[in-house]
Amino acid sequence: MTAVAAGPQAPAPDPGTVRGRVALTHRLAERGVDRVLLLAVPGVLALVALFCYPFLYGLQLSFQPAHGGVLGAYRAFFADPFARKSIWQTFALAIPASLINVGASVPISYRMRREFRGKRLLLAVLVVPITLGTVLTAEGIGEFYGPAGWFNRTLHLLGLSSSPVKLTMNYTGVLLSLVISGFPFAYLLIHSYLSGIHPSMEKAAATLGADWWQRFRYVTLPLLAPGLMTTFCLTFVMTFAVFPSALMVGDPDGSTHVISIEAYEAALQRFDYAQGCADAMIMTALMLAVIVAVTALRSRLYTGTTGGKG
Amino acid sequence: MTTGSLPGTAPPVRRPRSQLRELELRGVSRAYGAHLALKPFDLTVRGGEFVALLGPSGCGKTTALNCLAGLLPLTGGEIRLDGRRVDTLPPEKRGFGMVFQNYALFPHLTVRANVAFGLKMRRLGKAEIRDRVDAVLRLVRLTEHAAKHPGQLSGGQQQRVAIARAIVVQPPLVLMDEPLSNLDAALRLEMRSEIRRIHQEFGLTTIYVTHDQEEALSLADRLVVLRDGAVSQVGTPAELYEHPVSPYVAAFMGYRNLLGLTATSGDTAAGRGLSVAGTPGGGPVAAGQPVTVAIRPEDLHVAGDGEPGGAGVGGAVVGEAVAEVVEYHGRTLHVEAVTAEGDRLHLRTSRPVHPGDALRVAAAPERALIFPGDGGAP
Numbered sequence: 166m167t168a169v170a171a172g173p174q175a176p177a178p179d180p181g182t183v184r185g186r187v188a189l190t191h192r193l194a195e196r197g198v199d200r201v202l203l204l205a206v207p208g209v210l211a212l213v214a215l216f217c218y219p220f221l222y223g224l225q226l227s228f229q230p231a232h233g234g235v236l237g238a239y240r241a242f243f244a245d246p247f248a249r250k251s252i253w254q255t256f257a258l259a260i261p262a263s264l265i266n267v268g269a270s271v272p273i274s275y276r277m278r279r280e281f282r283g284k285r286l287l288l289a290v291l292v293v294p295i296t297l298g299t300v301l302t303a304e305g306i307g308e309f310y311g312p313a314g315w316f317n318r319t320l321h322l323l324g325l326s327s328s329p330v331k332l333t334m335n336y337t338g339v340l341l342s343l344v345i346s347g348f349p350f351a352y353l354l355i356h357s358y359l360s361g362i363h364p365s366m367e368k369a370a371a372t373l374g375a376d377w378w379q380r381f382r383y384v385t386l387p388l389l390a391p392g393l394m395t396t397f398c399l400t401f402v403m404t405f406a407v408f409p410s411a412l413m414v415g416d417p418d419g420s421t422h423v424i425s426i427e428a429y430e431a432a433l434q435r436f437d438y439a440q441g442c443a444d445a446m447i448m449t450a451l452m453l454a455v456i457v458a459v460t461a462l463r464s465r466l467y468t469g470t471t472g473g474k475g
Numbered sequence: 476m477t478t479g480s481l482p483g484t485a486p487p488v489r490r491p492r493s494q495l496r497e498l499e500l501r502g503v504s505r506a507y508g509a510h511l512a513l514k515p516f517d518l519t520v521r522g523g524e525f526v527a528l529l530g531p532s533g534c535g536k537t538t539a540l541n542c543l544a545g546l547l548p549l550t551g552g553e554i555r556l557d558g559r560r561v562d563t564l565p566p567e568k569r570g571f572g573m574v575f576q577n578y579a580l581f582p583h584l585t586v587r588a589n590v591a592f593g594l595k596m597r598r599l600g601k602a603e604i605r606d607r608v609d610a611v612l613r614l615v616r617l618t619e620h621a622a623k624h625p626g627q628l629s630g631g632q633q634q635r636v637a638i639a640r641a642i643v644v645q646p647p648l649v650l651m652d653e654p655l656s657n658l659d660a661a662l663r664l665e666m667r668s669e670i671r672r673i674h675q676e677f678g679l680t681t682i683y684v685t686h687d688q689e690e691a692l693s694l695a696d697r698l699v700v701l702r703d704g705a706v707s708q709v710g711t712p713a714e715l716y717e718h719p720v721s722p723y724v725a726a727f728m729g730y731r732n733l734l735g736l737t738a739t740s741g742d743t744a745a746g747r748g749l750s751v752a753g754t755p756g757g758g759p760v761a762a763g764q765p766v767t768v769a770i771r772p773e774d775l776h777v778a779g780d781g782e783p784g785g786a787g788v789g790g791a792v793v794g795e796a797v798a799e800v801v802e803y804h805g806r807t808l809h810v811e812a813v814t815a816e817g818d819r820l821h822l823r824t825s826r827p828v829h830p831g832d833a834l835r836v837a838a839a840p841e842r843a844l845i846f847p848g849d850g851g852a853p
Binding site: 373 | 544545546565566567569570571572573575577579580581582583592593595596597624626640641644650
């Protein structure tokens with residue numbers, strides 16, 4: 166402060182401090198730190214209370230099993246072939262279900278960009294399942310596709326099958342429920358990604374001689390790919406945590422013994438909280454691994470603007 | 476309303492080659508429900524020609540272009556390319572090049588890949604694609620930007636990529652939809668001559684949509700002035716500039732003074748404190764008929780005291796007005812003057828004029844066009 170030579174007209178308050186203060190708020194603002202940041206406070210608090218704390222609590226709990234030392238619960242999980250198999254069974258459900266949801270959304274939302282008669286009705290039919298709970302969906306699947314359900318009765322009436330087709334209480338039942346409840350979500354996301362691509366892109370490609378498949382393959386798909394990957398991650402996370410339908414329309418002691426059921430049984434049937442927490446942590450690590458892999462792949466794609474003026 | 480072939484004399488052939496001999500539009504129309512966006516439209520474009528569709532927004536010029544490109548289906552009429560019918564083909568089968576107003580460059584592809592796109596769709600060999608892309612990039616002076624993405628380029632550069640992408644496939648016809656409207660004034664001038672240069676160097680046939688009469692006059696061999704989906708006039712820039720057929724076209728061609736008067740004879744009109752000796756512009760005029768007199772600001776000048784008509788030979792005094800706005804434009808002043816009746820006159824003068832000065836305004840009779848009917852100005 167003393168370094169500032171006090172000129173004849175220098176103002177009385179220490180000019181050095183004033184300049185320093187201004188510079189600090191400016192520097193903070195440059196890094197995005199200003200009063201608007203306070204808007205994030207409620208959200209951050211909720212996140213800490215509802216996510217960070219339970220997560221960390223569970224994490225430390227998983228390191229305190231009754232026996233076997235710090236990593237005992239983790240070792241127990243991987244030592245049990247039945248528990249180990251639940252990892253594979255979860256992936257076997259989550260990956261196909263997510264791929265089907267994303268894959269089916271693309272052509273449908275591609276078509277839905279154009280106006281046609283009955284578009285609103287179709288949209289409603291596609292999106293309504295998102296409002297139904299997973300339990301309701303699972304119950305409905307059980308009723309409809311069950312051995313005595315309408316589906317099998319119709320097949321029987323049409324003479325297409327002599328004995329009921331087994332679609333519930335197995336892998337197929339769970340996959341069906343994951344597709345029915347996950348599709349609307351994937352569709353809505355992809356639809357919005359697709360409408361963000363300027364229509365002039367495809368028009369330009371058409372005037373350059375690209376037929377509909379080439380327009381999709383070389384213009385729309387590359388611009389849509391990052392959105393597809395994000396959608397895949399989100400539906401994957403939803404389906405990886407499958408629980409009610411795996412119990413209700415699946416085969417929870419066999420082919421749909423997914424990792425969340427393994428954790429549930431450890432914590433709430435055997436009352437081994439440490440084991441339950443360890444199972445949940447393993448589940449989290451697996452999900453993260455997939456998301457990191459997909460995100461890494463995504464970052465290698467073009468992710469800038471999708472049309473309009475550059 | 477005149478359509479098709481007015482005394483549109485063929486421009487002198489000075490181009491290297493043109494793949495197209497003749498593009499023929501017969502009764503091409505487009506309706507949106509009950510609204511006819513483009514009324515039956517006839518036009519014949521010769522190979523190598525540069526035709527501008529000119530009109531204000533909503534006049535149907537972009538509709539016409541999209542119909543030509545195949546992006547909009549026709550409601551009626553047909554389009555023939557050297558006798559072959561093309562209006563039933565989808566856009567990808569027509570092989571026309573199109574430059575979009577927003578350029579519509581593929582943001583995920585490099586400049587090189589953008590330009591190569593059309594060649595790739597035509598399944599040409601890698602070596603040929605590379606050579607042709609290199610040649611076109613040199614032509615539009617973008618060789619050093621070939622590896623960049625469109626987002627890294629300036630507006631003018633993006634515009635040149637869009638042109639390069641459209642012409643690299645050597646299309647028989649290039650369609651341009653207001654390609655300069657997103658550029659600033661200086662760049663627009665530069666790109667304008669660039670477009671004309673490319674048109675000539677590649678022997679293209681170009682249809683160019685614009686609302687800017689200066690752009691259209693300077694670029695095109697022939698102009699088509701559209702109004703409310705119908706053709707007002709077709710002709711060379713000189714024909715339209717010198718002999719507009721209606722006050723509407725006259726207004727587009729820079730006749731800023733449009734005065735609603737009454738004819739006093741076949742070639743004179745008076746009213747609202749003014750009297751004009753002029754030339755009939757769009758057909759015979761009878762005394763007593765309401766007329767519109769169109770005069771360019773350049774042709775309206777301040778009459779000297781005592782002199783009959785200032786600089787203009789044979790100039791005749793039109794009336795008196797008070798200068799209101801005087802703009803300095805170097806050698807000349809642009810003056811906006813108001814008559815006693817409240818009509819605004821736009822004129823040029825090299826004499827010192829100040830706001831508030833009373834002026835006697837004159838115009839040469841051959842420069843004042845008299846059109847039958849009042850109104851008709853845009």
